[in-house]
Amino acid sequence: MRIDLNADLGEGFGPWRMGEDEALLGVLSSANVACGFHAGDPLIMEHTVKAALARGVDIGAHVGFPDLQGFGRRRMDLPAEELAAIVTYQLAALAGIARTSGHRMTHMSFHGAMGNLAAAEATVADPLVEAVARFDPDLTIVTSSSRAIEGAAARCGLRTAIAFLADRAYHADGLLVPRRLAGAVIHDEDAVLDRVRRLVGEGVVITHEGERLAMKADSILVHGDTAGALDLARAIRTTIEAAGGKVVPVSRLGR
Template structure:
């Protein structure tokens, strides 16, 4: 089975770096590139796209809220029109840089609070995916299974790629345990490997409450800002390959 392993990339700013992007780019198959709002800048975006092109890694825009201090993880009081405009701005910026390097943006993956706000409002979710479709109807929308973003994207005829988050704890509803709560982010390497094996073998994950939750996905996400993210990504890739999976960029997977 073809499986995508993706990570949020280019999430530094100026002279500051968040993760080992070089190491991750050797490990993953798709990169969600920060576009300058929650993290990233023109130089980091340019370097990340160039590196992805060299490594044969698929790229997608990772739009977030304009919140460098909070790393885009704080919800903000912004209008639907502003959400639409800031997302379009970020995708377009990455498309321009990608074109310069002979690469192509093939997906969109919302960052943190941006995605949370989209999934809290069916009308907003629909408005955002309509804007994505207006930019490029070939773009795939990365999303959590069963959430408003998935339903909205499918309604307007966009492809979706649902995600399994290897380093985040799940609630029985299928939502993620909010960051800041105990156990929300999983750092233990063995625990992440066991979760990936369960997902690959049984198509499910054990929730934070101990119940079993089905997860329909073909792409596994590792957050680059999770401490030890490179080791986690390497371990997940090893699990995928050990269990007969073939690491494949998301845009090359057909269901």
């Protein structure tokens, strides 16, 4: 089994840092880098890109709503044209920094409320995914399971990599349980590792409702902004490799 191990990085701002990005880059195979709208700034982006390059880690744009104060987790109802422009702006920012740093952007993902809306609503997914395709049709969209995003990507000729969010609960329809609900975020490391073992061994996730949900994941995502993310990422990598799996970047999943 070949699978990507991914985390959201670069989510500080100015002198404020969030997470253990440098150490995490020694464990991960790919990273989603905040592009300044929900977190991050140009200097943090550049430092993250260069550190990823030095460790052979893929980078992708982590695109969210313009919501620094709410960390991109607050819903914003915006017209399709504005949604598309927001996506293009952030993709271009990271792609430019990557190019001048000697790295390249291989993928992108939607952050927080933007990702949740796109996953659930085709009217949101369509303009977002179309903007990605116009910007670079070679990018892979890393996304949690979503008929809306996967369908839009297929129509646009884009590849998708399905990410399993190891510390987030799923509904029976494959969508994430909203963070406002109890049990949406799983804090117990043993419980998270049990979920990873079940996914790798059986291709199954136990949903919030207690049902077995078949899931073929290409990537396992760790939230870099949560306490204990580094230890959890190390434990997940060990679990994957102990089961005979190989951790590879997003760009090498099909090779």
